[in-house]
Each structure stands twice: as structure tokens, then as C-alpha cells.
Amino acid sequence: MALLGRAALIVALGLLAYAALAGALAAFRGRRRLAESARNALVAALGATAVASLVLLGALAAKDFTFTYVAEHTSRELPLGYTLAAFWSGQEGSLLLWLLILLGLGVSAVLLNGRLTRDVLPWVVPILAGVATFFAVLLVFVATPFATQAAPLDGLGLNPSLQNPYMLAHPPLLYLGYVGLTVPFAFAMAALASRRTDERWIVATRRWTLAAWAFLGIAILVGAKWAYEEVGWGGWYAWDPVENAALMPWLVATAYLHSVMVQEKKDMLRVWNAILVAGAFVLSLFGTFLTRSGILSSIHSFTQSSIGPWFLGFITLVIAASTALILWRLPLLRSRTRLESLVSREAAFLYNNLFLIAFALTILWGVLYPIVSEAVRGVTVTVGAPYYDFFAIAFGLPIVLLMGLGPLIAWRRASLRALGASVLWPALAALVAGVGLLALGAGSSRAGLIGYTFAAFVLAAIVHEFARGTRARRATGSATWLGAFTSLVGRNRRRYGGYVVHAAIVLLLVGAVGIGGFSSSRETRLEPGESVTVAGYTLTLLGSDQRRAANSQELRARLAVERDGERLGTISPGKNRYFAEEQTSNEVAIRSDPLRGEDLFVIADQFRGQTVFLQVIVNPLVNLIWLAGLVFLAGSLVTLWPDAREQQRLARRFAERDSALARA
Amino acid sequence: MIESLALALGAALAVACVLLAARPFLREPGSASDRLREPGPLERERVRVEEERDRALGALKELEFDHRTGKVSDADYRDAVGPLRRQAADALSRLDGMMRPTMSMPPEEPRVPEPWPPPDEGDLPDPAPTPAPGEPTPGPNDPGSPQHPPMPQTGGPRTL
Numbered sequence: 001m002a003l004l005g006r007a008a009l010i011v012a013l014g015l016l017a018y019a020a021l022a023g024a025l026a027a028f029r030g031r032r033r034l035a036e037s038a039r040n041a042l043v044a045a046l047g048a049t050a051v052a053s054l055v056l057l058g059a060l061a062a063k064d065f066t067f068t069y070v071a072e073h074t075s076r077e078l079p080l081g082y083t084l085a086a087f088w089s090g091q092e093g094s095l096l097l098w099l100l101i102l103l104g105l106g107v108s109a110v111l112l113n114g115r116l117t118r119d120v121l122p123w124v125v126p127i128l129a130g131v132a133t134f135f136a137v138l139l140v141f142v143a144t145p146f147a148t149q150a151a152p153l154d155g156l157g158l159n160p161s162l163q164n165p166y167m168l169a170h171p172p173l174l175y176l177g178y179v180g181l182t183v184p185f186a187f188a189m190a191a192l193a194s195r196r197t198d199e200r201w202i203v204a205t206r207r208w209t210l211a212a213w214a215f216l217g218i219a220i221l222v223g224a225k226w227a228y229e230e231v232g233w234g235g236w237y238a239w240d241p242v243e244n245a246a247l248m249p250w251l252v253a254t255a256y257l258h259s260v261m262v263q264e265k266k267d268m269l270r271v272w273n274a275i276l277v278a279g280a281f282v283l284s285l286f287g288t289f290l291t292r293s294g295i296l297s298s299i300h301s302f303t304q305s306s307i308g309p310w311f312l313g314f315i316t317l318v319i320a321a322s323t324a325l326i327l328w329r330l331p332l333l334r335s336r337t338r339l340e341s342l343v344s345r346e347a348a349f350l351y352n353n354l355f356l357i358a359f360a361l362t363i364l365w366g367v368l369y370p371i372v373s374e375a376v377r378g379v380t381v382t383v384g385a386p387y388y389d390f391f392a393i394a395f396g397l398p399i400v401l402l403m404g405l406g407p408l409i410a411w412r413r414a415s416l417r418a419l420g421a422s423v424l425w426p427a428l429a430a431l432v433a434g435v436g437l438l439a440l441g442a443g444s445s446r447a448g449l450i451g452y453t454f455a456a457f458v459l460a461a462i463v464h465e466f467a468r469g470t471r472a473r474r475a476t477g478s479a480t481w482l483g484a485f486t487s488l489v490g491r492n493r494r495r496y497g498g499y500v501v502h503a504a505i506v507l508l509l510v511g512a513v514g515i516g517g518f519s520s521s522r523e524t525r526l527e528p529g530e531s532v533t534v535a536g537y538t539l540t541l542l543g544s545d546q547r548r549a550a551n552s553q554e555l556r557a558r559l560a561v562e563r564d565g566e567r568l569g570t571i572s573p574g575k576n577r578y579f580a581e582e583q584t585s586n587e588v589a590i591r592s593d594p595l596r597g598e599d600l601f602v603i604a605d606q607f608r609g610q611t612v613f614l615q616v617i618v619n620p621l622v623n624l625i626w627l628a629g630l631v632f633l634a635g636s637l638v639t640l641w642p643d644a645r646e647q648q649r650l651a652r653r654f655a656e657r658d659s660a661l662a663r664a
Numbered sequence: 665m666i667e668s669l670a671l672a673l674g675a676a677l678a679v680a681c682v683l684l685a686a687r688p689f690l691r692e693p694g695s696a697s698d699r700l701r702e703p704g705p706l707e708r709e710r711v712r713v714e715e716e717r718d719r720a721l722g723a724l725k726e727l728e729f730d731h732r733t734g735k736v737s738d739a740d741y742r743d744a745v746g747p748l749r750r751q752a753a754d755a756l757s758r759l760d761g762m763m764r765p766t767m768s769m770p771p772e773e774p775r776v777p778e779p780w781p782p783p784d785e786g787d788l789p790d791p792a793p794t795p796a797p798g799e800p801t802p803g804p805n806d807p808g809s810p811q812h813p814p815m816p817q818t819g820g821p822r823t824l
Contacts, residue, residue, distance in 0.1 A: 003667055007674030011681055018685065030700040036688035044681035051677055122700055196703075198711045265719060265726075410736045411726055412744055418737040468733040475732075649718070 002067055005055035005146040012048035012099070013136035015041040016129045023126030027194065035122040039110060042129055045136075046103040053100050056093060056145050060086055065151040069093060075157035075580035077551035082163050088171040089162050091292050091307070092145035097172065098288065099135040101179040105208070106132070109183045113204040120201055123190030131182055134314050142307055157551070157580030166226035173219035174246060178284040180212025181249060184256075185281035188274055189322060192329040197270065202260055207640055209260075213253040214636035220246050221629040232588040234601050234617040236515060236625055239388040241367045245287035248360045248367075252280040255356040261494075262346045265411060270333040271326065272353070278322040283360075285315050290367070341413035348406035352399060359395040363388065389516075393447050397454060400509060403502045404458035407465050407495075422464075429460035445517030452513060455506045462499045462506075469496075491645070493638050500635030507628035511597070514621025521617045528610050535618035537600050538562045542570065544607060552576040554587070557604045557612040561591060573604040573614070597623040710762050717755035724748045 023038030025031070056069070060083055065071040073086040073093070087093045106128040110121060117124070139145070161167075184205040191201035223243065228236045237243060256276035259269045293308035326333070339347060366383040373381045408422040433456030434449065442449050469488045470481060478484035489496040520535040531540040542558040556574035560567070573589035591600040598620045606613040683690075703711075727744055730736040736744070 001666065001670050004670035004673050004677075007670070008677060011674070011678045015681055015685060026700070030702060032698050032700045033688040033692060035700060037685050040687055041681075041685040044684045048677060048681055118701065119703055198708075199715055200711075265723060267715070267719060408735065410730045410740065411723065413740065414735075415737055415740050418735065418740055421737075422735055468735075469729075472729065472732045 001055050001058065001064075002146040002148045005052045005059075006140075006144065008048045008052035008055065009136065009139050009144070009146070012045045012052065013133065013140050015045040015048060016133040016136050019045065019129035020126045020133050023122065023129055027122035027126060035125070038125050038129070039121070042103070042110065042125055042132075043107050045129075045132065046100075046107045049096070049100050049103050049136075052139075052146075053087075053096060056096060057084065057087060060084055063155070065155055066148050067145070068147040068149045069145045071149065071152055071155040073155070073158055075155040075551065077580060078155075078158055078163075079550055081168060082158055085162070085168045085171075086158055088175070089158055090145075092139070092143045094171070094175075094292060095135055095139050095143055095307075096145055097175055098179060099132060099139060101172075101175050102128070102132050102135065102182055105176075105180055105183055106186065109187070109205070109208055113187075117187065117190075117196075117200050117204045119196050120187060120190045120194050120204075123193045124186050127186040127189050127193075128182065131186070131318075134310075138307060138310060142310060154580060157578060160552075160576065160578045160581055160583050160585040161230055163578075163585075164226055164230045166222050166229070170219055170222045170226055173215050173222055177212050177214075177216025177219050177246070178249065178287060180208060180215060181253060181280045181284045183208040183212070184277050185322075188277040189325055192274065192325045192332075195329065195332060197329065197332045199264060202264060202273075203646075206260075207642075209253065209257065210636065210640050213250065213257060214633070214640070216246060216250045216253065217632055217636070218629060220250060221626070221632070225626060225629075228622075229588065229590065230585075232586045232603050234519070234521065234603070234615070234619065236622065237512075239366070239383075239385050241370075242287075242291050244363050244367050244388075245283075245290040248363055249280045249283035249287060251356050251360040251363075252276055252283055255353045255360075256280060258349045258356075259353050262349050266346055267337050268335045268339070268346065269350075270335055271330065274326050274333060276353075276357075278318075278326070282315060282318055282322075283364075285311065285318065289315065343409065343416065343419060344413050345406060345409045345411045348402055348409050352402045352406065355395045355399045355402070359391060359399070362391040362395070396509075397450060400451070400454045400458060400505070403505065404454070404461040407499060407502075408461055423461075425464055426457050426460035430454070430457035432456075442518070445513070448513045448517030451509055451517075455509050455513075458502060458506050462503055465499060466496070489638065493641055493643055497635050497638030497640075500638055501632055502635075504628045504632035504635055507624045507631055511621050511624035511626075511628060514597070514624065515619045518621075519617060519619045521615065523605075523613070523615045525611055525613045532614070532616060534616045536563050537616070537618060539571075539602065539614075539616060541612060544574075544610065544612065545572075549576070551580060552578045555607060556587075557607070557614070559589070559602065559614075561600065571600070571602055573602040575604065575607070592623055594623065597621045597627075599623065706762065710759070713755050713758045713762065717752060717759060720748055720752035720755055724752060 019038045019041040022034050022041070026034035026038055056067075058064075059067040059070050060074060061080070063070060063074055063076060063083065069090055069092050070086070073090045074083045078086075088097045110124060110128070114121065187201040187205045191197050220243070223246070224236045227238065227240075227243075231238075253276075256273060259276060260273050262269050263273050289308065289311035293311055339350070341347065366387055369383055370381050373379050404426060405423070408426070409419060430453050434453035437443075437449055437452055442452065466485070466488070470485045473488045474481060474484035478487055522532060522534045524532045526532060526539075526541040528541050528543050531538050533539075538561070540560045540562075542560055545556050545558060547554050547556075554574060554576050556572040558570055558572050560570050562568060568591065571589035571591050574587050576585050576587055577583075578585070586603060586605075589602045589604075593599070598618060599622050601617040601619055603615040603617075604612055605615060724745070727736060727741065727748060731738075731741040
């Protein structure tokens with residue numbers, strides 16, 4: 001069936017090339033049937049890509065080792081879940097997943113926005129098809145998943161690091177985020193090309209952008225959870241280049257989601273928003289390039305390949321084309337309004353944008369510098385955590401402060417007296433929290449203390465906003481407080497969903513500061529019966545066990561855990577030796593305390609006879625990071641939930657327009 | 665055997681895809697109207713003014729809500745509400761002007777004016793800001809006054 005997979009990809013490539021060329025011609029010349037034909041070709045390409053994906057999935061499920069890809073990424077003993085997940089474990093499968101998601105999202109966006117952006121769609125189709133053509137070319141000519149061979153007796157298996165439940169979800173979520181950013185890019189560039197720079201492309205892509213941004217955010221956290229459990233160094237984020245590659249487009253998309261509100265409400269920052277949309281898309285391509293090109297050494301990069309130059313060429317082309325388009329349409333993008341006051345909501349958004357972009361650029365430089373250094377000077381350098389930590393604090397703290405201040409400031413302008421009245425209660429709450437934490441001994445980490453004080457300010461500001469909004473609604477007719485609250489959120493989901501997301505970022509900050517500033521660690525060796533105590537936990541080695549699992553040999557140290565004299569059970573850190581892969585992985589043991597939010601994290605570094613070399617870490621508040629993921633998801637869902645009121649408003653506007661056109 | 669089946673399936677897929685792409689031409693082989701709808705300058709201007717109208721009305725609602733919650737002081741409210749109302753009125757007036765040529769067409773079924781924007785945060789009653797000591801009390805015809813006549817609604821003839 002590899003032949004069918006290859007044929008489907010060739011058909012998809014032909015259709016996409018046609019959709020790109022014929023679509024561009026149709027949009028340029030104003031040919032209706034040709035534009036419809038290009039759109040249909042895009043839909044057909046989705047079908048062909050789906051067929052190719054099904055062929056690969058079928059080969060994986062059947063463990064058909066005549067497929068080189070299947071033989072290189074699975075083995076006979078690999079459990080079915082990981083076998084199917086091998087679809088995105090290798091480069092060729094990942095590229096196929098990219099193409100499939102891109103076409104799925106692109107076709108959905110085109111079909112669902114047919115009425116809202118009718119004038120823009122003829123340009124959207126060739127842009128989406130152009131991006132998809134690039135991936136189809138790679139899949140047909142450079143990295144095909146359908147190469148065949150004489151079937152070996154067994155496959156090479158899957159990298160043990162990838163044999164983790166979080167890795168089943170992380171790559172598809174990440175790709176939904178990366179690829180999802182193509183949709184706003186395509187609509188923005190199409191709006192520029194078609195000279196329809198009104199707000200319709202923003203309305204049409206708002207939910208797509210929010211969804212892509214939410215997927216990317218969740219993917220980063222799921223990846224962090226994977227790294228925390230699987231890589232096993234006791235941390236959750238290591239400023240690894242591949243981690244940074246996902247963080248950069250997320251930061252830029254975050255900036256865009258804020259600044260686009262300024263465009264919607266004040267008709268400002270139009271050029272800036274076009275740049276941010278293009279920047280987020282380019283960074284998503286750059287992230288894929290970093291992960292898949294093998295250009296850098298990373299715990300997250302599982303590929304050495306030759307697709308790097310192709311990606312670099314395509315990224316250069318996208319940057320050049322989008323820059324040229326923005327410059328060409330600059331006269332259309334000039335704002336008609338100006339910032340009225342430096343103390344206003346839109347000014348706060350502008351400051352937040354500057355810090356977010358500055359942070360993204362410093363991360364970009366940290367990622368690029370080693371590559372540039374090696375290419376230009378032939379010197380291998382590493383940009384370590386201190387560089388990133390410095391800028392995370394320098395830019396992160398102002399961003400957090402603005403997260404609290406922004407919602408308290410009115411649009412257009414706010415007098416200092418009104419601002420002072422709004423800020424008073426949150427500031428008092430922050431002060432009380434800061435003094436209380438200092439008294440409790442949290443001053444050992446100055447950055448941590450400042451971070452917690454700022455976090456208290458933001459949380460208090462959010463609670464204040466919800467409280468006075470609910471009170472205002474209650475005063476105007478809501479029968480109950482609950483009714484007033486739901487009415488408040490339901491009538492402005494973006495604003496209040498955004499506040500929930502802000503609360504998630506605060507939780508993340510509290511957890512990150514907890515693990516970064518207040519964790520305890522100790523390395524030791526234990527004989528059976530010996531104990532070690534770290535941050536109130538006492539661990540006693542009971543012995544070591546071995547057992548055979550489905551595709552590995554497991555070696556575990558059994559440790560009894562006590563805290564303050566209370567027995568908490570046993571934990572078993574150890575190692576797995578994978579047969580087919582011929583690799584060994586560290587399997588950490590984690591005991592979470594949901595009430596305290598802390599983890600006891602134990603790594604068994606070495607086994608020598610009955611002696612075990614252990615690293616014991618206590619990570620306070622780390623569970624708030626994972627809780628932040630759930631809150632982030634909840635906030636994102638609130639913002640994404642369809643707003644019937646807005647749909648009515650748009651429907652009314654189109655009815656007016658259609659009626660006017662019919663009369664004309 | 666499997667290879668032949670794969671080839672046949674591949675060929676069928678290619679034919680189906682080509683037919684789908686060619687469908688607009690097969691369905692309308694000699695269509696007289698093959699032009700994409702191109703909005704004229706008037707429609708573009710109308711879209712722009714509609715956005716101005718929506719932006720001004722949305723800003724008014726936001727201002728009302730922020731005032732009600734105490735985020736905007738009475739003085740700030742009075743300073744901001746007048747220009748916003750004038751912007752909205754100006755946009756509505758220009759929209760009226762654009763629609764007027766079409767009004768000479770045979771009368772349509774009268775449309776029931778719907779409230780715009782729909783009830784939102786701004787459907788709160790017009791607040792009556794308390795003037796600070798020493799500040800003049802706005803008169804009923806002051807555009808910044810809460811007693812200013814309500815904005816006309818879109819959807820039907822209006823007089824400003």
C-alpha cells in the first residue's frame with residue numbers, strides 16, 4: 001500500500017500547486033469559476049492527504065516493516081498506543097501531520113468564513129495552498145514516509161524518551177498551535193493583497209488565532225510535564241532551544257491577541273498587527289525547522305536531516321513576501337486615530353506588547369547565537385539558563401505588573417485619581433502578601449518575593465474586576481449574584497476569559513518561582529536500611545527489584561517515605577533497559593502532595609549491587625504549574641465560546657450590505 | 665495483486681480529485697458571469713463607516729460600564745462621552761447619506777428597527793454622574809450630559 005500513499009501525496013502536491021497558481025491568477029484577474037476551482041482543489045488535497053495519512057497509520061498498526069518509516073520507529077513489542085504515536089515521532093510522519101493539520105484547518109477556515117470574508121477568500125486559498133505546497137514538496141521529493149525496503153525481522157523501536165503518555169499528546173497539540181497560526185497569517189496577507197484591510201479578516205480569524213494560541217500554550221505545558229517526568233533533572237523548563245522555539249511564537253501571538261483589541265476598538269496599530277501575525281507564523285516555521293532540521297543539539301530534537309536548507313529557503317521567502325506586501329499596502333494600514341493618553345488601556349496594551357516582543361527577541365537571539373557563532377566563527381557556544389533567567393525577570397515582572405494594571409485602566413484615558421482608586425485595593429492586597437511572605441521567610445529569594453508580591457497584585461486585581469463587574473450587573477436587574485456573575489461573563493467572554501487566563505499565568509508564576517527559588521535538593525548513596533532526609537521528607541532504602549515489562553527490563557529502588565514521623569508509603573525510582581532500542585532511560589519517582597502543591601522528586605542515578613545513588617529533590621508549589629494548565633484551558637474555552645450577540649451584529653451588518661448591493 | 669489494487673485506488677483518487685477541482689467549469693461550462701464580486705468605492709466606504717459606527721457605539725457602551733463600575737470617574741466620563749456620541753452620530757449620519765440614493769427605489773417592506781448594539785453591558789441605565797464640588801452641572805442639551813437624547817438606532821430612516 002506504500003504505492004497508494006505515494007500516489008496520494010503526488011496527487012495532493014499537484015492539487016496544491018494548482019490551487020496556489022490558479023487561485024492567485026483567479027484572485028488577480030477576478031475569475032470566479034477559477035477561484036472556486038482552486039478552492040475545490042484545496043479541499044481535494046485535504047482528501048488526498050487524509051488518504052496518505054490513513055495508509056501510514058494502517059502500516060503502523062500492522063507493523064508493516066516493508067515501510068522504512070515503520071521499521072525505523074517501531075518494534076514488534078512496542079505497545080499499540082506508542083506504535084500509532086510513531087506517526088509523529090519521526091521527521092517524515094511529522095511533516096505529513098503538519099500538512100494534514102494545515103489543510104484541515106485551512107479548508108475549515110475557508111468554508112466557515114465564506115460569507116464574512118467573501119472578497120478576501122480568493123486570496124486566502126492560494127496563500128494557504130502555497131504554504132501547503134512547500135510541505136507537499138518535502139513529502140514527495142525530500143522526506144517521504146512511504147519509502148519501502150525488504151522487511152527486517154524487527155524494527156528499531158521508538159526512542160525511549162518518547163514512550164511517555166504526555167508524548168502521545170504533546171506533538172499533535174504543538175502542531176495544532178504552530179499550524180493554526182497559518183490561518184490568521186493567510187487571512188492577513190490576503191486582506192492586504194486584496195486591499196480589504198477592514199476588520200473582517202480580524203473577526204474571521206479571531207477564534208482561529210485564539211485556538212492556535214491556546215493549543216500552543218497547552219502544548220508547551222504538556223511538553224514541560226513530559227520533560228519534568230521523563231528527562232528527569234528535577235526541573236520543568238530548561239530554556240532548551242526547542243522549548244524556546246515553541247515559546248517564541250506563543251509570546252508573539254500573545255502580543256497580537258492584545259494589540260488586535262486596540263485595532264478593533266481604536267483602529268490603531270494596524271501595521272504592528274500585520275507584522276505580529278506574520279512574525280508569529282514565521283516563528284512557527286522556525287520552530288519546526290529547529291525541531292526537525294537537526295541543526296542543534298536538544299533533548300527534544302530527535303532528528304538529523306537534510307531538510308534544513310529547504311526550511312531556511314522557505315522561511316526567507318515568507319519573510320520577504322510578507323514584508324514586501326506590508327510595505328506595498330502601507331498607505332492602507334495608516335491609522336486614523338492616535339493614542340489619547342499614556343495612561344489608558346490601549347497604552348497598557350502597547351507597553352505589554354513591547355515587553356512581550358522584547359522578551360521574544362532576546363530568546364530568539366539566545367537560540368540563534370550558538371548557530372551563528374558556529375557558522376561564522378566556527379566556535380561552539382552555549383547560551384545557558386542565566387541569560388534567559390535574567391531576561392525572564394527583566395521583562396517578565398513588568399509584564400505581570402501590567403497584567404494587573406491593564407484591566408484596572410479605562411480605555412482612551414484615565415485620570416490618575418480614578419486609576420488610584422482602582423489600584424488601591426489590589427495594591428493593599430499585594431503589600432499585605434509581600435509583608436506576610438517576608439515575615440514567613442520568603443525573603444531568601446528576592447526575585448521570588450517580588451514575583452509573589454506582583455502575583456498577589458494581579459490576582460487581587462482580577463478578583464476586584466470580577467467583583468465590581470458583578471455588582472454593577474446585580475444593580476441593574478439581575479435577580480441573583482450568580483445570575484449577575486454569569487451574565488457578566490457571558491456578555492463579554494473575551495474580557496473575562498482573558499482574566500481567567502491571566503489567573504493561570506499567575507499560578508504558573510507562583511509555581512515557577514516556587515521550584516526555581518525555594519526547592520531543596522540532595523545527592524546521596526544509600527545501602528539497604530539507610531535513610532536520607534530532605535526538607536522534612538525521610539527516605540529509607542528498602543531494597544531493589546527487577547521485572548520484565550512488555551518491551552523493557554525495569555530496575556527499581558524501593559524507598560519508604562516519611563514526613564514528620566508520618567508514613568506516606570513507598571516510591572520506586574529506577575531505570576528501564578529497552579530491548580529493541582538498546583537504550584536505557586531514567587524513570588524518576590514523583591510523590592505529589594496536592595494540598596501543599598509540592599513534589600518529592602527522586603532520581604536513581606546509579607545501581608551498584610545493593611547500593612543506590614540517589615538525587616532527592618523537594619519542589620514546592622510545582623503542582624500549581626500543572627494546575628495553571630487547566631485554568632489556562634478553562635479561560636481559553638471561555639474566550640473561544642461563540643458569542644451569539646456578535647454573530648447577530650455581523651449578520652445584521654451583512655444583511656444591510658447584501659440588501660444595499662441588491663438594490664445597487 | 666496489492667500493488668495493482670493500490671494503483672487502481674490511486675488512479676480513482678486522482679480522478680475524483682480532478683473532477684472536484686474541475687466542477688465549477690463542468691457545472692457552468694459557458695457562464696456569462698465569471699467575474700468575482702468586486703466591491704466598489706462606495707461599498708468600501710460604507711464598510712469603513714460601519715466600522716466607525718460600531719467602534720463608537722461599542723466604546724460608548726464600554727464607557728458606560730466602566731463608569732458604572734467606578735473605573736471611570738464622573739469627570740472622565742463627562743469628558744469622554746460627548747466626543748464619542750458625536751463620532752457615532754457622525755458615522756450614522758454618513759451612513760444615512762450613503763443609503764439615501766437607494767431610498768428612491770420603490771419602498772420595501774418596512775423593517776422593524778432592531779436595537780443596536782444588542783443589549784450588552786451598555787444596556788445598563790444611563791448613569792447620572794455626580795458632579796464634583798465646584799464643577800458645573802451639565803445641562804440637558806450638553807452632549808456630555810447623561811440626559812442627552814439617546815442615540816438613534818440603525819435599521820430605518822432617522823433624523824439627527
